[in-house]
Amino acid sequence: MSNEQTSLAFRENTVRALEDAALRAAMKHAADTFGAKRADAFAPVSDLETLRDRASAIRDDVLANLPAYVDRFVASATRAGAVVHRADDAATAREIVRKILADRGARLIVKGKSMVSEEAGLNSHLEAAGMEVVETDLGEYIIQMEGETPSHIIVPAIHKNRRQVGRLFADRLGVPYSDDPQVLTKIARKALREKFLSADAGVSGANFAVADTGSLVLVTNEGNGRMVTTVPKLHVAILSIEKILPSLADLPAFLRLLPRSATGQTITSYVSVITGPRKAGDATGAKEMHIVLLDNGRTEILAGESRDILKCIRCGACMNVCPVYRMVGGHAYGWTYPGPMGLVLTTLLTGMAKSHPLVDASTLCGACVEVCPVRVPLTDLILGLRQRKVRERFSDPRERRGMEAFGKVAGSPALFTLGQRLAAAFWPLVRALGGKDVAGRMPAPAKTPLRRRLP
Amino acid sequence: MSGAEMGRLFLENAAIAAACTRSVSGTEDLLAALGQIVAVDSPVYCPAVTELEKAAATLFPVRAADYAAAAVTVEEVFGAVAETGTIVCVSAGGRAVQAGLLPAHHVAIVRRERVFGTLDDLFAAVAGAPPTNLTLITGPSRTADIELTLAIGVHGPERLDVILV
Numbered sequence: 248m249s250n251e252q253t254s255l256a257f258r259e260n261t262v263r264a265l266e267d268a269a270l271r272a273a274m275k276h277a278a279d280t281f282g283a284k285r286a287d288a289f290a291p292v293s294d295l296e297t298l299r300d301r302a303s304a305i306r307d308d309v310l311a312n313l314p315a316y317v318d319r320f321v322a323s324a325t326r327a328g329a330v331v332h333r334a335d336d337a338a339t340a341r342e343i344v345r346k347i348l349a350d351r352g353a354r355l356i357v358k359g360k361s362m363v364s365e366e367a368g369l370n371s372h373l374e375a376a377g378m379e380v381v382e383t384d385l386g387e388y389i390i391q392m393e394g395e396t397p398s399h400i401i402v403p404a405i406h407k408n409r410r411q412v413g414r415l416f417a418d419r420l421g422v423p424y425s426d427d428p429q430v431l432t433k434i435a436r437k438a439l440r441e442k443f444l445s446a447d448a449g450v451s452g453a454n455f456a457v458a459d460t461g462s463l464v465l466v467t468n469e470g471n472g473r474m475v476t477t478v479p480k481l482h483v484a485i486l487s488i489e490k491i492l493p494s495l496a497d498l499p500a501f502l503r504l505l506p507r508s509a510t511g512q513t514i515t516s517y518v519s520v521i522t523g524p525r526k527a528g529d530a531t532g533a534k535e536m537h538i539v540l541l542d543n544g545r546t547e548i549l550a551g552e553s554r555d556i557l558k559c560i561r562c563g564a565c566m567n568v569c570p571v572y573r574m575v576g577g578h579a580y581g582w583t584y585p586g587p588m589g590l591v592l593t594t595l596l597t598g599m600a601k602s603h604p605l606v607d608a609s610t611l612c613g614a615c616v617e618v619c620p621v622r623v624p625l626t627d628l629i630l631g632l633r634q635r636k637v638r639e640r641f642s643d644p645r646e647r648r649g650m651e652a653f654g655k656v657a658g659s660p661a662l663f664t665l666g667q668r669l670a671a672a673f674w675p676l677v678r679a680l681g682g683k684d685v686a687g688r689m690p691a692p693a694k695t696p697l698r699r700r701l702p
Numbered sequence: 703m704s705g706a707e708m709g710r711l712f713l714e715n716a717a718i719a720a721a722c723t724r725s726v727s728g729t730e731d732l733l734a735a736l737g738q739i740v741a742v743d744s745p746v747y748c749p750a751v752t753e754l755e756k757a758a759a760t761l762f763p764v765r766a767a768d769y770a771a772a773a774v775t776v777e778e779v780f781g782a783v784a785e786t787g788t789i790v791c792v793s794a795g796g797r798a799v800q801a802g803l804l805p806a807h808h809v810a811i812v813r814r815e816r817v818f819g820t821l822d823d824l825f826a827a828v829a830g831a832p833p834t835n836l837t838l839i840t841g842p843s844r845t846a847d848i849e850l851t852l853a854i855g856v857h858g859p860e861r862l863d864v865i866l867v
Contacts, residue, residue, distance in 0.1 A: 273849070280850045385856060386847035402847055409849050432845060432853035439857065444770070460832050470843040470858025473803050477835065495829040499821035510846065513719070514786040517858070518838035525834060530798040532834045 252597060253581035257604035260579035270406050274576050277405050281567040284511025285618070292503070302500045303622040306558035309491050313549055313557075316458045316491045317540065323461030327523030329536040340541045341372040344450065344483055347537050349376060351481055353447035357439075359465070359475040360384035361452025362400050362561065363487050363541055365583045366596070369450070380450075381442045383471035385435050392419050398577030400584060401509045401563040406576050439471070449475030449533065453486040454560070455501065456538075459494040462522040463538070466505055468515050476521055482533035487541045489549075489557040495520070501560060504620035508562035548595050553628050556591045558621045565615035565625060571608050580605060587615040587625045594632050603641040606632040667696050708784040708817045709866055715787025719841030720854065721862040729757050732811065732867055736761055739809060739863050740774050747772035747801055754778045754811050754867060769801035776809040777801060781816035782864075783824050786840055789864060790824060793835035802839065808859040810839070812866050 253260060264270055289295055309316055321331045334340035348356060356378055364370070370380045370391075382391040386403035389412055390396065397403030404412070413426040422434050451472060455464040463484055465472040476482050492498060498520075506512040524536035548554055566572040566586025577585035582593045582602070590605040606629060615625045636642050656662045670692045677689075703711070713723040722739075726732045736758055740746060747769040750759040755778050759765065766772035779802075780792040789810045791799045802808045818824040828836060843858030854860050 277850055383857070384847070385845045389847070402850065404847055405850070407848075409851070412848050428848040428851040429853045431848055432856055436856055443857070460829070462832055468843070469845045469856035470803055471856070473800070473837065474857055477800050477803070495825040495832065496822070498825055502821055513715070514788060514838070514840050516719075516839065516841055516844050520832060520836040520838075522832045522834055522836075528796055529793050529834050530796045531793040531800060 252601055254593060254597070254602040254605050255581070257579060257581060257608060260581060261575045264575040264579045269408060269411070270576050271574070273406050273408050274573055277399075277402070278567060278573040281511065281564075285508060285564060285567070286511075288507040288511040288513060292507070298500060298503060299620055299622055302504055302560075302620060303558065305492065305497050305500065306560070306621050309493065310489070310549060310554060310557055313489065313491070314546075316493065317488050319458040320456050320461060320491055321540070323457075323459060324523065324538055325461070327461040328526060329461065329523050329538050331538045331540060334539055334541050335543070337367040337541070337543050340367045340485060340539050340543070341369045343539050344369060344485060345373055345376050345378075347483055348373065348378060348448055348481075351448070351535075353481065354378055355442065355446045355448075356380045357442050357446040357449050357471075357475045357479065358382050358387075359449065359451035359467070359472045360387050360403070361450070361485060362397070362583060363452050364450065364485050365397060366487075366543065367485065367541060369485065381439070381446075383439050383442070383469075383475060385432060385469060385471075388435055388439065389415065392416075396578070396583070398585065399563060399566065400561055400586075400589070406578065443471075443474045443478050446475075446479045448481040448483060449479040450483045450485065451475050453484050453490060454505065455492045455498065456486060456490050457493075457495055457498070457520075458491050460522055462495065462520050464492075464498065465517075465519040465521070466502070466515050467517045467519070468510070468512075470517060473517055473519055476519060477532055480534045481537075482521075482524070482535070483537045483539065485539045485541060487543065488545055505560055505562050508564040508618065508620045544596050551595075552631055553591065553595055555623055556588065556595065556628055558623050559588050559592070559619075560621055561588075562620060564618040564620065565623075568614040568618050570610055570612060570614070580608065587629070588623065591625065591628045591632065599632075599636060599639050599641055603636050606636050664696075667692065703784070703819055705814060705817070708819055709814050712782050712784040712787060712812075712817050713864065713866055715784065716782075716789070716841070716864050717787070719787050720844075721787065721841050721864045723864045723866070725866045728867070729754065732865060733757060733761055735865055736776065736809065739865075740776065740807075744773045745771060746774045746776055747805065748776045749797065749801070751795065751797070752778045754813075758811070769798060770804050772801075772805045774807040774809060775801045775805045776811070778811040778813070781818055781824065782812045782866075783818050783821055783838070785820045786838075788821075788838045788840045789862075790818075791835075791837045791839060792828075792833040794833045799835045799837045802837070803858050806855065806859055807861045807863075808839075809863040809865065812864060814866055817866075 389404040399405040409426040417424040453463040454466045525532035572586040745766040746762040747766045748759045845856045
């Protein structure tokens with residue numbers, strides 16, 4: 248699975264995406280379905296705005312005191328018997344995981360869905376070390392088989408249709424072709440059950456980490472998250488530091504918001520709250536549990552003007568409503584996280600130099616802000632990044648010079664008036680030379696400028 | 703909300719999440735219900751720890767020693783949440799939460815007095831000393847990863863029965 252970033256080629260990526268009829272059809276279907284399901288799920292929630300305020304306030308509090316909450320989580324998880332590792336960057340995190348697994352002779356690794364592990368490039372690192380890594384979430388299983396990366400943070404194979412999945416399974420698993428999702432699901436169940444039962448270790452992510460108790464919370468539907476965390480004798484969880492919630496009492500607000508925002512469910516089939524490894528007298532859980540906490544630039548984001556992106560709980564609602572994402576899909580963004588939250592996080596985590604075209608991948612329509620369950624001010628964050636892009640001189644030099652020139656003209660009433668006169672005088676010429684393509688798209692200059700018509 | 707209302711709401715919401723639901727009045731009714739739900743000759747895993755489980759175990763001559771080899775798990779669970787139609791399994795008392803995961807059919811027995819009104823009530827009850835594993839289960843295992851089309855029974859049970867006693 249490639250972790251190479253192609254965000255600089257965003258424009259070329261979008262052109263390719265727009266020419267892909269199957270992708271366009273899949274994205275349209277997904278957008279319509281998601282929109283309807285989300286609306287239905289929230290319809291009976293009468294105090295939604297209060298609920299969002301509460302969740303937003305909890306996330307604000309976590310960010311305001313993040314180092315202290317991280318320390319508290321580490322102490323609680325350690326007390327519960329887990330071994331907690333801190334990793335400053337992606338390379339350190341994937342090497343910590345590799346070493347834990349290699350030291351215990353693990354060869355077959357079953358993996359639950361984790362975007363942080365994608366961010367850290369974990370799979371290719373483990374595979375290079377000779378381990379077999381099996382993605383067990385159905386969507387992840389499909390794209391791993393295809394050698395692709397997720398195109399959506401909740402539904403990784405959203406860009407594929409049932410016929411493509413049917414052909415893939417027939418080719419790679421030697422099963423009869425079917426395009427019935429129920430049949431395809433059963434095929435995956437059978438193939439993966441053997442892997443669960445023979446795996447040496449399970450690797451998972453986590454949706455939340457609870458500071459007071461040291462618990463990890465996994466919100467899932469298929470049951471593979473439960474498998475990877477309880478069936479193998481070794482469990483390694485990898486998560487980023489901002490996933491913390493202060494206490495279990497804070498969890499219900501997020502359990503009410505996350506599934507409704509993500510998949511339009513009142514609650515997912517499974518919510519696992521895991522507190523340390525198997526203890527004396529337990530018949531359940533991994534015998535050994537490691538938690539790798541990844542920073543990867545988040546402490547720096549926390550100190551800057553874009554810190555509110557760290558409130559995000561990864562529901563994916565912002566991408567489902569984004570007019571850009573809905574047209575081009577997730578791969579065009581060129582890195583782990585797509586859509587509005589993704590373009591902000593990608594720019595911050597990988598740097599403006601590697602991702603600056605992404606900050607223009609928004610119409611600023613605000614649909615993302617309207618659906619965000621924890622009130623991340625996405626359009627403000629995107630505007631802030633656009634300003635940074637100009638400040639750091641990543642914008643097109645022609646655009647920059649044009650804007651600087653316009654700024655000077657607009658700042659001087661004499662020059663501005665001259666500009667208006669010139670525009671009016673040259674308009675017939677522009678219309679004659681430019682034809683419909685230019686003149687047809689531009690309004691004719693007013694005979695009397697607006698500011699002279701105002702009292 | 704009264705206990706009876708909470709029980710009714712729990713079953714109603716569990717049914718919305720595609721669980722099969724029943725309400726019975728005592729041990730005798732429970733055994734009759736189990737007899738209808740579970741084929742007596744299928745390999746059943748039943749921990750036979752609680753009184754209700756001990757009674758249930760008498761129904762099944764073919765008992766699987768290990769849940770991994772069972773076709774069905776019949777167990778009494780920690781509790782339930784009315785708000786979401788959720789059953790709650792915990793690892794306390796040596797109970798394996800995987801028992802309700804590996805077999806394709808999970809039958810969960812819930813005592814009426816163990817139904818919590820809301821998720822807040824549940825987490826308030828366990829926050830002091832959470833067990834190693836606390837699993838909230840709402841309906842059968844599912845996915846919508848292919849074209850957002852619902853498919854039931856991915857890695858967990860494809861059928862969940864909930865019996866409120």
